[in-house]
Amino acid sequence: MTAPDARADEDTESAESAESAESTRKTEDAEDADDLDVEEALALVNEASGRTPGRTPGHAPSAHRPRRHGVPWTDARAIAERAGRNGTARNGTGSRAAHRARAAPVSVPLDAALGLTLAAPLTALTDLPSFDTSAMDGWAVSGPGPWTVREEGVLAGHAAHTPLTDGEAARIATGARVPPETTAVLRSEHGRTDAKGRLHAAAPRSGGTAQAGHAATVAHGQDIRPRGQECRSGDQLLSAGTLVTPAVLGLAAAAGYDTLSAFPRPRVEVLVLGDELLTAGLPHDGLIRDALGPMLPPWLRALGAEVTAVRRVRDDAHTLHKAITKSDADLVVTTGGTAAGPVDHVHPTLSRIGAELLVDGVEVRPGHPMLLARTKENQHLVGLPGNPLAAVSGLLTLAEPLLRTLAARPAPEPYTMPLRDAVHGHPHDTRLIPVALRGDIALPLHYNGPAMLRGIAAADALAVVPPGGTRPRQEAELLDLPWASGGIGVCFT
Numbered sequence: 001m002t003a004p005d006a007r008a009d010e011d012t013e014s015a016e017s018a019e020s021a022e023s024t025r026k027t028e029d030a031e032d033a034d035d036l037d038v039e040e041a042l043a044l045v046n047e048a049s050g051r052t053p054g055r056t057p058g059h060a061p062s063a064h065r066p067r068r069h070g071v072p073w074t075d076a077r078a079i080a081e082r083a084g085r086n087g088t089a090r091n092g093t094g095s096r097a098a099h100r101a102r103a104a105p106v107s108v109p110l111d112a113a114l115g116l117t118l119a120a121p122l123t124a125l126t127d128l129p130s131f132d133t134s135a136m137d138g139w140a141v142s143g144p145g146p147w148t149v150r151e152e153g154v155l156a157g158h159a160a161h162t163p164l165t166d167g168e169a170a171r172i173a174t175g176a177r178v179p180p181e182t183t184a185v186l187r188s189e190h191g192r193t194d195a196k197g198r199l200h201a202a203a204p205r206s207g208g209t210a211q212a213g214h215a216a217t218v219a220h221g222q223d224i225r226p227r228g229q230e231c232r233s234g235d236q237l238l239s240a241g242t243l244v245t246p247a248v249l250g251l252a253a254a255a256g257y258d259t260l261s262a263f264p265r266p267r268v269e270v271l272v273l274g275d276e277l278l279t280a281g282l283p284h285d286g287l288i289r290d291a292l293g294p295m296l297p298p299w300l301r302a303l304g305a306e307v308t309a310v311r312r313v314r315d316d317a318h319t320l321h322k323a324i325t326k327s328d329a330d331l332v333v334t335t336g337g338t339a340a341g342p343v344d345h346v347h348p349t350l351s352r353i354g355a356e357l358l359v360d361g362v363e364v365r366p367g368h369p370m371l372l373a374r375t376k377e378n379q380h381l382v383g384l385p386g387n388p389l390a391a392v393s394g395l396l397t398l399a400e401p402l403l404r405t406l407a408a409r410p411a412p413e414p415y416t417m418p419l420r421d422a423v424h425g426h427p428h429d430t431r432l433i434p435v436a437l438r439g440d441i442a443l444p445l446h447y448n449g450p451a452m453l454r455g456i457a458a459a460d461a462l463a464v465v466p467p468g469g470t471r472p473r474q475e476a477e478l479l480d481l482p483w484a485s486g487g488i489g490v491c492f493t
């Protein structure tokens with residue numbers, strides 16, 4: 001990671017400054033070369049100098065292609081999504097048994113339902129409004145004016161009053177139940193009382209107060225919200241599958257609900273691997289701060305999960321085995337240890353427990369060693385690479401679709417935007433690049449090396465850069481970051 005890390009003290013503003021195309025290309029080449037294995041780096045150099053015999057750019061004969069690992073990025077996402085929906089798992093006798101990965105709906109009090117998905121349609125339990133209601137502060141009137149004003153007024157929250165008689169009015173507050181026989185509500189700024197205490201409707205002045213001597217008519221039903229105006233009891237207000245937002249909570253409460261039938265948040269346990277990680281203070285003596293422990297739990301919550309625990313696990317096969325096998329979470333997320341280093345214990349441990357590897361490596365940069373396994377019935381494991389941006393890539397590639405399906409959340413609408421600058425592509429793999437959105441254009445950010453977080457921390461989305469890269473202004477698919485769409489309140493609680 002020498003090339004990307006060497007750039008770590010550049011000014012962030014340079015991410016937005018217009019560097020020359022040449023210097024950008026060189027830097028990105030350096031980052032990419034660092035990211036590639038030797039075969040791939042050589043292929044890239046050969047492609048650039050046109051020395052690969054018999055090869056058309058973008059159409060490499062398979063025999064000449066470097067050895068590939070893993071599945072294409074879009075396939076990986078589709079596999080993760082399917083894994084969360086339905087699947088098969090080996091049962092005790094080794095044969096495969098169908099099971100449902102998603103938990104059954106539960107009844108959840110309104111104050112705990114934010115961010116969940118409705119498991120049943122929201123059907124009104126009452127008419128809304130449930131009685132004829134005054135829409136304004138003023139007078140409930142019966143028949144044409146002038147009116148005699150009753151002494152007793154009507155406030156919101158009070159029970160029914162005696163019916164008005166023709167020519168009678170009663171002071172009324174917004175939201176109060178109108179007395180029987182009310183024909184209209186006269187707004188306070190549209191009425192005036194004469195010397196005998198009789199109420200007249202008067203045309204308002206420009207300032208809003210009533211204008212003496214300018215009589216006005218009051219239309220039948222004016223400023224009354226009739227019972228059932230918004231819905232009748234039994235009307236379907238929202239369909240199953242709707243995400244519970246603050247507005248949905250409000251509607252549910254108004255419609256008479258105390259609890260909602262919703263899919264529970266999938267329970268996720270995070271295992272942070274690495275003996276080199278510190279949880280406080282400055283890096284020293286080869287030790288570095290753990291960046292994933294603080295980042296993953298809120299991000300996972302934003303993706304619909306309940307994080308039950310974050311455990312730090314020593315680089316030791318036995319400890320990892322114990323941590324995985326004793327977890328009863330729906331999803332175990334590990335960080336680090338996915339590659340082939342001397343203390344990379346994730347693969348051997350999965351193999352030891354007989355886990356089914358659904359995705360073992362993905363053709364995406366950064367993050368290609370990411371993996372998805374079914375560890376037991378109704379439990380999956382997502383192995384995120386230790387490099388922080390590679391971990392984000394794994395989170396959005398594998399954990400997002402899996403959690404979305406487990407939580408029964410609707411899939412986000414895919415969308416594209418033009419990328420302002422050319423983005424250098426990997427020869428064969430998809431690249432995920434942090435971008436900032438500026439109006440109708442996405443600005444590729446620097447500091448996008450696998451070990452970096454500076455780009456993603458300033459980003460609104462990740463751009464999906466296809467193999468071969470993109471030209472300036474070329475459209476690219478964008479993956480939203482949960483907080484960029486203003487979803488913090490919804491997603492993080």
Ligand SMILES: Nc1nc2c(c(=O)[nH]1)N[C@H]1C(S)=C(S)[C@@H](COP(=O)(O)OP(=O)(O)OC[C@H]3O[C@@H](n4cnc5c(N)ncnc54)[C@H](O)[C@@H]3O)O[C@H]1N2
Binds near residue numbers: 288337368385
């Ligand atoms: N021989 C190979 N070596 C590597 C390969 C490969 O294909 N062959 N792939 C490289 C790539 S790409 C990645 S990404 C990493 C993946 O490594 P691991 O998942 O095994 O992760 P570690 O080795 O444990 O750590 C990698 C790197 O990330 C730092 N790290 C780990 N956890 C954290 C954390 N919680 N917070 C901050 N930083 C963390 C760790 O210190 C290492 O620097 O493997 C490459 N090697």
Ligand code: MOO
Binds near residue numbers: 368385390
């Ligand atoms: O880039 Mo690793 O991509 O550092 O997966």
